[in-house]
Amino acid sequence: MSNSFGELFRITSFGESHGRCVGVVIDGCPAGLILTEEDIQKELDRRKPEPGAGQTSRAEEDRVEILSGVFQGHTTGAPICLLVWNKDTDQHYYEQIKLQPRPGHADYTAFIKYGGFNDYRGGGRFSGRITAGMVMAGAVAKKLLSLVNIEILACTVQIGSIKASPVEVEEIRKNVYQNPFRLADIGIIPDIADLIKKARREGDSLGGIIEILALNVPAGLGEPIFDGLEGQIARALLAIPAVKGVEFGSGFSAALKRGSENNDQFLIQDGIIKTRTNNAGGILGGISNGMPLVIRIAVKPTPSISLKQQTVDLSSGRNVEINIMGRHDICIVPRAVVVAESMVAVVLCDFALRSGILPGVIK
Amino acid sequence: MSNSFGELFRITSFGESHGRCVGVVIDGCPAGLILTEEDIQKELDRRKPEPGAGQTSRAEEDRVEILSGVFQGHTTGAPICLLVWNKDTDQHYYEQIKLQPRPGHADYTAFIKYGGFNDYRGGGRFSGRITAGMVMAGAVAKKLLSLVNIEILACTVQIGSIKASPVEVEEIRKNVYQNPFRLADIGIIPDIADLIKKARREGDSLGGIIEILALNVPAGLGEPIFDGLEGQIARALLAIPAVKGVEFGSGFSAALKRGSENNDQFLIQDGIIKTRTNNAGGILGGISNGMPLVIRIAVKPTPSISLKQQTVDLSSGRNVEINIMGRHDICIVPRAVVVAESMVAVVLCDFALRSGILPGVIK
Amino acid sequence: MSNSFGELFRITSFGESHGRCVGVVIDGCPAGLILTEEDIQKELDRRKPEPGAGQTSRAEEDRVEILSGVFQGHTTGAPICLLVWNKDTDQHYYEQIKLQPRPGHADYTAFIKYGGFNDYRGGGRFSGRITAGMVMAGAVAKKLLSLVNIEILACTVQIGSIKASPVEVEEIRKNVYQNPFRLADIGIIPDIADLIKKARREGDSLGGIIEILALNVPAGLGEPIFDGLEGQIARALLAIPAVKGVEFGSGFSAALKRGSENNDQFLIQDGIIKTRTNNAGGILGGISNGMPLVIRIAVKPTPSISLKQQTVDLSSGRNVEINIMGRHDICIVPRAVVVAESMVAVVLCDFALRSGILPGVIK
């Protein structure tokens, strides 16, 4: 396993869905940052299941604890260990999946890779629950980035076939955490709500697309060719369970464009160099160009569904039919919004330290 | 800059478009592999511009030289330095771009990041030419993977709005390097040829999509959560200039699917566990599941176009109009096919070593 | 800070002397290892201060807790978080040292590096207490190595000017943890005890030398040139507070030898290739040669002494005299023995995984 990410701002994730805790160690956080448990709790609360959004009823009352690296209200430069204890870990439903892997989950691949020793309860290490660690790390990263005015925003832009319309940045800031679907385009809330209700009724699940913006990223971040912004952001986002695609700027739709349309022509305005369009999503040659970063990720429909599915019993080697019990999110997309923000923040923090935009000590 | 990739099979890239050479050092290649310059040359030739495919007329007669790491026809376990000398580096056109960055290229971001010291000739370090290093490394990786029966295939599946139809694997093997467009679906060759001719006439360029398959990848490769297969493959592919999106299996179209459609149900057939569909693209939880890996990348239209474009003069701070001279590819997609194969091979080689599927010494 | 060590068996350390806890995350431990808290506690107990050995009276009743990565008695392949809670953290004495750095400690350098935000209580992150994390990680590493018959032994070979005589390996196994000085040569126990008593009476402290052996290391471990065995072992051991030198085999005394004396001539005995002498300490070219690894480290005298010392007040910028209060070890050497063993075990475990001697899953 490889549970660390980052060079100068390095996070190391640990914990399982139904083990004792989920945690993260942040190594390389500058000293002198004012940091409280509330700073982190605030972000963690944004990951909570929301009533009405078709999400799991597991009462995840995650309370973060800072175990190290903070002294007298400031970070010390030492590694910061953040942890939430697992409670309400319903263990009844999970014996079956040890040997009858759920389609779309990592049960089978974990079984093979770890020789059957993997903690299979609730997906164990592969559960969406581990994203709590990502969010805790992201909370610190966001706070650091805010010192240099970098802001990360994200929202749901598609669930099933329903797509959001583009909105102003101000709408994103205002709306996303005011509705359970993490929509900035609040006009489609009723349609999305209906879609999710319908899927629930049918015992099925839904996927979608999340868009992430990073504002005020100065030109010059990124370490090509193998640590370009796109590469490391993609790697970070694809670590989120259920993400199956990443694109930047015009992304896959660039295939349809002519160079004359897709190229972002430069102009100078009030002494600042900008581009007229932003098909590059703020990144050229793996390096930020001063325009907003624009990133989209594809989130597959939650693999846990109530409908019967075919699988293989690993002990008997026979084809069997399974019925997944337990609590599941009908659509994981809204809960992944804050996670996606967090991982982008972690990447940018690392690059900001590498380029010297963030100092080693906050004064 | 960060020009190394991989943990146990680590490549380090160097060289520029109009410098003395382009090269790569491979560290961690097992000893005992039979390796000749021809093995590498064969792959390098697949990257050559093809007459009729709308590609640059720069006479890139790249001849690989093995500078280290091979002795008596076998790899020794020592780092392998592979190099092609640059010839025919037409230098006339490039003085202008130092201070008048071309839209869609990394001229501007490189200027900012490296304080104007970047080698701007032909894009310098950001040129597509550096992919020669990727292909040389990929040649070694492919040869290693072939020892454990893993095969990487890729083809153009879309240029502009013209999409290829799905074909059998055998068609990919047979057709791709027999046509300048790297199509497996040869029925659309005439349409693609016309499309490219038209774009050339209009001084414009085209983007497209490449699909990469990895066959016979055993279940169990990948090191989640941060070195999952998807994350590292995405990072590797996004290091290729012009790639702006990556997806796995059903990818972005998963957003439109229900869980019941997108989940790949398991079945056992002749004692082998498979899935009925392959929407996961062979990867669950960042780990291979034994099905073919299916990856698609979006390639943006070549930013070099003959049409006039707006940019900013960095010395005067004025908006100016430029006309890019020199030789360019109308559509870089076909030449990126072998590069994409190469980078996927490099990633899989690293994971194969990490999991012990490839040994430290080839006997 | 850089609190991770290792490539495939990677440990990440966190915690401070007077914070909430000291812990370590182990990433890359093979799945299937039987692991209990007792396995780790046993090693941790060897780090406890011993009555009569001139060691701190802080009642460190460290009880390890396994927070993740173990399920049903076996490691799962997921990161293992191990933790001891800090108790009995006597906080009275430490306000002074924030601004009046103790000679020989890291108080001053930490103050400079972290801008005064470092946790200075008891040395904070730079305290010997963080070696509890090393010992916990080492306990897992030793258990893994024992599966391939590799054994790590260490003992005190010098305190002050009193040197131990060479003994048989069996004496090391039998004696070291039966006396508070971690001596294998038990004949010098009375002299050492007297020496320590005298130093205590005088308010002073003592240094020494530890020798570490690794037995049954197969030929072929080590990844030259920059990850040779010597380099990574030295790096690991120099992370232990107070260690100021490392040597292998004949080490510094090699300077005095002729090549004809220092070269270890090969011979074959019962089909096994050995060397007649072991001046190389089992390592040639950074790679193990099948002979026992022989490593020695220099441990400086504990910097905390009762005698008055000169230092600088960082707020007033004046020279001042200080008197260090609190409990200190007169001689840290004996307590560092198990820590040194642990760090060597961690390095060898990493290399054993890299070379495939240890598998990814223990069956």
Add this chain to the structure above:
Amino acid sequence: MSNSFGELFRITSFGESHGRCVGVVIDGCPAGLILTEEDIQKELDRRKPEPGAGQTSRAEEDRVEILSGVFQGHTTGAPICLLVWNKDTDQHYYEQIKLQPRPGHADYTAFIKYGGFNDYRGGGRFSGRITAGMVMAGAVAKKLLSLVNIEILACTVQIGSIKASPVEVEEIRKNVYQNPFRLADIGIIPDIADLIKKARREGDSLGGIIEILALNVPAGLGEPIFDGLEGQIARALLAIPAVKGVEFGSGFSAALKRGSENNDQFLIQDGIIKTRTNNAGGILGGISNGMPLVIRIAVKPTPSISLKQQTVDLSSGRNVEINIMGRHDICIVPRAVVVAESMVAVVLCDFALRSGILPGVIK
């Protein structure tokens, strides 16, 4: 193999003794550094064998070539590939050693690790010749460090039993490269010369000790706990063939000292905080304290000697006697002086970039 070193200033070494070349790729060098081949050649010349110093008569007229990363006389931020072509590679003597490993060399361990595929000619990858790559990288590192006034000095302080007396820093600067023994204490030149002549006559070889100083290192460099200055410097120096021990400040002699002697008491002088003594060798807790770094390495006697030695024939499995032919250094110590300087420079450059003392672009 692991042929890269460093995080932000990362060198990747390649080449063999009797292959085509020896080279190094430097990744992460700031853009804007004025760099010519002469800058590097000057350092490389210091590694040349010196007549009268008992060194190999191989006519190593190494001429460096800059293959990438420099444009218009400045570094560009792109990876810098530096290379010397091998000439005068006398191949006659080496067939024997493939199967009859020379005592004290890596022939045997390389054979085992690489399954007999290692390039055995002249030690191949394990030859002292690869230190040419270290020196080339060091030349760039030294030039960068000189911009922030950091200076690295080194000299031979012991050969066999003859020890140099301490001298002023000015003597080191003035003398070292004016005598073939790299002595700063020139009073012992005649004795050393005699000692070497005697050893040569007897077909034997000599070891010694090198001391390295780093001056003007600001307080605050180093990334504890695992990337402390001592750990990374030791790792870097132990990558030099024949180095078997490393110590800092009082090093192994600290074992003999009381805390009251070994502690460096602080004082303020002209507003600058210093220590009265420098037993810490300028490093506390892995972090520089503003005093000169003082490092010593033990260099074993050259394993190549003319005297007959016992070894094992790997094909027949029989004990045999060998006579090593070819040209060898009687004492490698003097030639290792510039190499040791270089590796310390590489480490400090990396830390200077990590701490922001060196910028990403030199203006």
